[in-house]
Amino acid sequence: MRRGGTVDGGAGKVEYLIAGAGMSLTEKLEVLTDAAKYDVACTSSGVERKGNGRSIGNCVAAGICHSFSGDGRCISLLKILLTNECIYDCKYCRNRCSNDIPRATFTPEEVCTLTMEFYRRNYIEGLFLSSGIIKNPTFTMELICRTIWLLRNRYHFNGYVHVKGIPGAAPEVIEQTGFLVDRMSVNLELPTAEGLRVLAPNKHRKNILTPMRQIQNGIQSNRNDLVLYRNAPRFVAGGQSTQMIIGATPESDYHIINVAEGLYQKFGLKRVFYSAFVNVTGDKNLPALPGGPPLLREHRLYQADWLLRFYGFRAEELLDEKRPFFNVMLDPKEDWAVRHLEQFPVEINRAPMEMLLRVPGVGVKSAQRIVAARRSANLSFGDLKKIGVVLKRAIYFITCNGRMMYPVKLDEDYIVRHLTDKKERIQFGSDGMSYRQISLFDDENFMRPVSAAEHLQAAVGVI
Amino acid sequence: MVVYRCDISLESIFTAVYLAYEEKRVHEETMLCLTDEPIFFSEDIKVIPDVQKARKVINTLNRRFGQENYLSLCMALASEDEDAAQAVYRTIVQGLAGDISRGHLFDNLADDYVHRVFALARGVSTEIGHQKQFLRFQELENGVLYSKIGPKYDVMVFLMPHFADRLPIENFMIFDEKRNLFGIHPAGRPWYLLHGEEVELPLQMSEEELRYQELFRHFCHTITIEERMNEKLQKNMLPLRFRKYMVEFTS
Numbered sequence: 001m002r003r004g005g006t007v008d009g010g011a012g013k014v015e016y017l018i019a020g021a022g023m024s025l026t027e028k029l030e031v032l033t034d035a036a037k038y039d040v041a042c043t044s045s046g047v048e049r050k051g052n053g054r055s056i057g058n059c060v061a062a063g064i065c066h067s068f069s070g071d072g073r074c075i076s077l078l079k080i081l082l083t084n085e086c087i088y089d090c091k092y093c094r095n096r097c098s099n100d101i102p103r104a105t106f107t108p109e110e111v112c113t114l115t116m117e118f119y120r121r122n123y124i125e126g127l128f129l130s131s132g133i134i135k136n137p138t139f140t141m142e143l144i145c146r147t148i149w150l151l152r153n154r155y156h157f158n159g160y161v162h163v164k165g166i167p168g169a170a171p172e173v174i175e176q177t178g179f180l181v182d183r184m185s186v187n188l189e190l191p192t193a194e195g196l197r198v199l200a201p202n203k204h205r206k207n208i209l210t211p212m213r214q215i216q217n218g219i220q221s222n223r224n225d226l227v228l229y230r231n232a233p234r235f236v237a238g239g240q241s242t243q244m245i246i247g248a249t250p251e252s253d254y255h256i257i258n259v260a261e262g263l264y265q266k267f268g269l270k271r272v273f274y275s276a277f278v279n280v281t282g283d284k285n286l287p288a289l290p291g292g293p294p295l296l297r298e299h300r301l302y303q304a305d306w307l308l309r310f311y312g313f314r315a316e317e318l319l320d321e322k323r324p325f326f327n328v329m330l331d332p333k334e335d336w337a338v339r340h341l342e343q344f345p346v347e348i349n350r351a352p353m354e355m356l357l358r359v360p361g362v363g364v365k366s367a368q369r370i371v372a373a374r375r376s377a378n379l380s381f382g383d384l385k386k387i388g389v390v391l392k393r394a395i396y397f398i399t400c401n402g403r404m405m406y407p408v409k410l411d412e413d414y415i416v417r418h419l420t421d422k423k424e425r426i427q428f429g430s431d432g433m434s435y436r437q438i439s440l441f442d443d444e445n446f447m448r449p450v451s452a453a454e455h456l457q458a459a460v461g462v463i
Numbered sequence: 464m465v466v467y468r469c470d471i472s473l474e475s476i477f478t479a480v481y482l483a484y485e486e487k488r489v490h491e492e493t494m495l496c497l498t499d500e501p502i503f504f505s506e507d508i509k510v511i512p513d514v515q516k517a518r519k520v521i522n523t524l525n526r527r528f529g530q531e532n533y534l535s536l537c538m539a540l541a542s543e544d545e546d547a548a549q550a551v552y553r554t555i556v557q558g559l560a561g562d563i564s565r566g567h568l569f570d571n572l573a574d575d576y577v578h579r580v581f582a583l584a585r586g587v588s589t590e591i592g593h594q595k596q597f598l599r600f601q602e603l604e605n606g607v608l609y610s611k612i613g614p615k616y617d618v619m620v621f622l623m624p625h626f627a628d629r630l631p632i633e634n635f636m637i638f639d640e641k642r643n644l645f646g647i648h649p650a651g652r653p654w655y656l657l658h659g660e661e662v663e664l665p666l667q668m669s670e671e672e673l674r675y676q677e678l679f680r681h682f683c684h685t686i687t688i689e690e691r692m693n694e695k696l697q698k699n700m701l702p703l704r705f706r707k708y709m710v711e712f713t714s
Contacts, residue, residue: 026681033685051628053651058629064596065700067711070687072696079686117675120608120630121600123710159629278690293690369572376561377573386578 023104029114031104035084035095036130038280039243041185041273044076044125044160046238056120057159059182064125077128077162078118082106082143086132090189090200091283092248095132099281105134108147112155119159126160126182127151133166141169145177152180162238165215167207174211175235178218183238183270186212191259195249198285209267215240216268239270246301247277247294248286252324254315257304261315264308274301300326307332310364311357329420334360337397338412338419344397345404348384349374360419361394381405393419464505466494469548474512476540476548477520480555482510490556495548528558529565536568538591539583541617550579590614591621597705598622600635601676602669608635609666611708619646623654676710683711 023031045063065074083105084095094101115127129147133140144163151157165174165186178184186208190196193205215236222235242263244256260272276293279286304326307313311333318332319325327335337344337360346355348370356367369387373379380400385391395405396415408415465488469475479495496502524533536554540547553576558568569581593614600608608630619639623646626635630648637646645657706712 026678029678030681030685033682037686037688051631053631056630056632066596067683067709068697068701069683070694070697071689071691072693072700073688073691074700075683075686078682114678117671118679120633121602121675121679121710122598122610122626123679276691278688295691372567372570373572376571379573383573387572 025110025114028104028106028110029080031102032081032084032106033079035132036079036081036128038094038275038278039079039128039130039164039187040073040275041187041241041243041271042077042079042128042162043183043241043271044162046270047160047182049158049237052158055156055158056116057126057157059126059160063160066122066124076125077160078115078124078126079128080106080111080114080130082111082129082131082140082147083134084132085134087135088133088200088202090203091281091285092189092199092245092277092279094280096281108143108150111147112151112157115151116155116157119157126162127157128162130164131166137166137168138170138173141166141173141177145173145180148177148180160238165211165240167203167211169211171211171214174214175218178215178235179233181236183241184215184236185241185243186215188242188244188259188263188272190249191244191251191256192249195251199248212240212242212267212269219268239268241269241271241273243273243275245277246274246298247289252319253297253301253304253326254319254321254324256301257308257315257318260301260305261308272305274298274305296328297326300332304332312354313358330416331360333358334393334419338415341410341412341415344410345399346397347399347402348379349401359394359397361390361392361397363388464492464494464502465508466496466502466505467508467510468496468499469510470512471497471540471543471548472512473521473537473540474514474517475510476551477517478513479510479548480552481513481516481520482508483552490553493552495552497545497548523559524555527565528563528568531566532568535584535588536580538587538621539580541587541621542583543617544583546579547583550576550583554580587616587618587621590616591618593702593705594618594622595625597701597709598637599708599710601710602672604667604669606634606669608633610635610637612637612639613641613704613708614639617642617644619644619656622646623648623656627654680711680714 043063044059044065045061047059048061049059051058063076065076067075069075081095083103084101085103085105086093086095086097089096089098093099111127111129115124118124119126127148129144131140131144134143144166148161148163151161160183161181162183162185163177163181165177165184167186174184188208189200189203196203196205196208218235219239222232225232226234244259246256256274263269263272276295276298277287277289278293279289304313304315304318307318308315313336318336326332330338337358343355343358346359348356353367353371356362356370357364362370366384366388370379370384370389373383373387377383378401379387381391381395384394384398384400391405396408396410396418398404465483467479467482469479476495483490483493483495494502494505521533524536536551539551554568554574557571557574557577563570569577572578572581594612598610598612600610603609617639619637619642622637626637627648632650633648634650635648638644639646643659645660646654647657648654
């Protein structure tokens, strides 16, 4: 079932083998979507581009999610692999060469037609194209590049395009691709070089970081070009992102957010994505996860990630060597707050922006609104509710005009008990970590009315 | 108490605002009312929409508060809420009275009227966002893209620029079935609205259309990770009321 295919794009043609050439488009789409679905670095954000009146498509900075799949994750881009053939044998990956699964390859025309037809029906916001490695990384990257070239120049697609940078590909191809796409991502896969060596023997930390650095430098020098020439072509305008698999190797949360912080600071990444490990290959080197994927852990990491990017927290404030994992009951911000009660309560009408951002229940938007609103009025708790502050979390940490909403003890145990009381968080127990806070009032019979005999017993002792 | 009786159109409401200033009313004792409900001891004035006057108000609002804030006022009015006109009027009054720079009309959220407009505008803005996400086009036999929507608020005027910018070389139309309103975009030309026209439904779809619907349905089904199933989250993000208009949830 193999035949030769050609890609015509840019300069010259490239010939390659197509697996599953006899398959229908529906079957191919199924195989190649299935192969791409574990990649989570697939947002449609970061670029604002108006339509040009001649071609199809524009971009919205915030990104648009066009649908939501049964697992609640957004469907924003047509997320597919060009091919799921791969010469690598990464133990966690469904497409590893030693895995016996149906293989398929799209022709570039099929990718382009699908993208255009889905896009004009408003199903998707653009294309996310990744690929298994055929022949070698440079060849694969070239195929991706030519497909996107075709989409941009023959099909005149002006919407969002996100492609994977293939580690180990020649820098020239990566640069060429960068000028055609809005976002590029190189997957870090595992947080440490050690994990990579065990689970992905064909990938090396150095190979992954090299294209990442190249893209970063490309974006930087493109920015300088744009200052000089306003109409210079844009290089990866939406920035780059990456993903790490969580729970396949024994790294701690502390380790992971330190890596993330490093990536934001040293590589100028737009986003780091965390993907709870799903064991799809059943390899003996991988952990069995009887409770399902570590979703709560992934959730906590995302919360911490937001704190790093928008709330002015540093990784070592959230966790340290002695406490390397996030609290199961409290989110990272609450957890930080109850351990730093000496900085609370915060006076809403006076506190600086940086301190407002550290109050649990106050987000970036509400902090900005508080700062704007207190110029013209003295804010009360009622006003905070209007502004959108989550009072059930915030009341333990704030005062309005010197008063707290209720008499609250600034005491760690007291606040933790109230924050976790009847929490909806229990629903995150899918990874087997749900438990209840031990309380004096755990006795189920506590609310039962006292009988006459018990009154007597209490008064005179044993009857 | 003076009560200006207007209808929900922008012209009518902004004309009323113009009149209130022209006739030098005391703003605390003046109301804009969208209904005919009688109010005791009040002087009723029926507003006759005047495009010139409304235009002057719109220019002032844009100049003083900036386009973004002006659009928020329009969104609040698109909510079709009974209090919308009054809240917008008083928000404008407090904005013009104070020394407010562009883009800061909604800073004073402690004020009830300002907060009301802010909340209404946010609701409409969310609905616009949802429609941009979940609206689906179907290709008709003649190649025209057709979409049926049933939005909570009257958001058509906010949707059309988005899709006209996105699909400039397509003929498309959006039909708001709740308000019997068409937004029509002929390829390469400006879009326009059409009120209360009768159309011959059902429309005939093109041959290709069903094929792509089927492909997208397959795609949505396959992309789900079984181990992570979470229908509650899906319902939060994609409320059920949208699904009857979406190809991936109907067959």
